[in-house]
Amino acid sequence: xxxxxxxxxxxxxxxxxxxxxxxxxxxxxxxxxxxxxxxxxxxxxxxxxxxxxxxxxxxxxxxxxxxxxxxxxxxxxxxxxxxxxxxxxxxxxxxxxxxxxxxxxxxxxxxxxxxxxxxxxxxxxxxxxxxxxxxxxxxxxxxxxxxxxxxxxxxxxxxxxxxxxxxxxxxxxxxxxxxxxxxxxxxxxxxxxxxxxxxxxxxxxxxxxxxxxxxxxxxxxxxxxxxxxxxxxxxxxxxxxxxxxxxxxxxxxxxxxxxxxxxxxxxxxxxxxxxxxxxx
Numbered sequence: 001x002x003x004x005x006x007x008x009x010x011x012x013x014x015x016x017x018x019x020x021x022x023x024x025x026x027x028x029x030x031x032x033x034x035x036x037x038x039x040x041x042x043x044x045x046x047x048x049x050x051x052x053x054x055x056x057x058x059x060x061x062x063x064x065x066x067x068x069x070x071x072x073x074x075x076x077x078x079x080x081x082x083x084x085x086x087x088x089x090x091x092x093x094x095x096x097x098x099x100x101x102x103x104x105x106x107x108x109x110x111x112x113x114x115x116x117x118x119x120x121x122x123x124x125x126x127x128x129x130x131x132x133x134x135x136x137x138x139x140x141x142x143x144x145x146x147x148x149x150x151x152x153x154x155x156x157x158x159x160x161x162x163x164x165x166x167x168x169x170x171x172x173x174x175x176x177x178x179x180x181x182x183x184x185x186x187x188x189x190x191x192x193x194x195x196x197x198x199x200x201x202x203x204x205x206x207x208x209x210x211x212x213x214x215x216x217x218x219x220x221x222x223x224x225x226x227x228x229x230x231x232x233x234x235x236x237x238x239x240x241x242x243x244x245x246x247x248x249x250x251x252x253x254x255x256x257x258x259x260x261x262x263x264x265x266x267x268x269x270x271x272x273x274x275x276x277x278x279x280x
Contacts, residue, residue: 040082046102048157050149056105057154058082060091064098069165069191069277070158072151073103076172077143077201081105086196087171089266090273097274099167102154106174107146109139135201144177151178155188165191165277168218176200176209182216192280193218194273197225197232197260198239210235214242219250221276223269226257252276 046057058081062068071094075081081103082088091101135143151168160166168190170178175195182193193216200206213220222239224232236253243251254272258265 046154048150048153050146050153053146055107055150056081058091058103058105060095060101062098062100063095066098067100067164068098069100069167070160071099071101071167071169072154073101074147074151074168074170074174074178075103075106076174076197077106077109079106079172085171085260086266086269087169089263090169090270093270094273104147104150104154107143107150109135109143134203137202137205140177140200140202140205144181147174147177148181160189165280167192167194167273167277169194169196169273170198171196173199173201176205179209179213179216180205182218183212185215185217190218192221192277194221194223194276196223196269197228198222199229199231199235206231206235210238210242211246213239214246214248214251219276219280220248220252221273222251222253223272224253224255225260225265226255227259250280 040058044059044061046059048055048057071090073081073087073091075083075087076085079085082091087103091103094101158166166189168178170193175198177200179193179195179198182188182190195213198209198213200209213222220243222236224236226233236255240251240253242248243253256265256268256272
């Protein structure tokens, strides 16, 4: 009797542990919003709605005597909206240069297969080599649609004069998908588009990124780091060739030396962006 009770208890614990392994983690967007509510000033936090989904925008008001324009930041996919890769530094320092800055919280990306759908290997099975699966076309399209929707919601709340500039600064994969959108020539007044380490997590889409960047209407500043991943660095020459082929005369490419988290590179990033905006 006692052995049967112990056996039943052991089975119960095993089932509970197995079920706990498959509890889905909290979405990144929810974690970002919790951090925003806890650590950010409420006066600088905008709450907007896009497709019945609430998202936050971090706002820094210009601190110069006159406003020069507006800068909208699009963080990289699955990255916090304020991070140490230059975006937090720019959001604060560009306000000193006369720009209102807005940083959009990126949408979630759901591309990993559920653990319940995966085969569970026994301890005796030989380990299989794991490969990084590309993001599917459908999931990448869903991410792009959500990002563009959030941008347009914010865009429709802004007001500018004719002399003020609207600048979009996008990072990583967000830079790639938003470039695809701009290549369709949407009816948006954007004076300059800056991409930092542009890429796409899908081989077929990455192949056409350079040509898409050369087709957009806004002036384009292309920035990459010497220590970027090979996907970014190896395509730098292609981006220059496509800009020349399609007569993208307002295209500039700049290389930053060092790591993305280096404060000196943050200063250089700010200098390159301001210099590019002055010649527009």
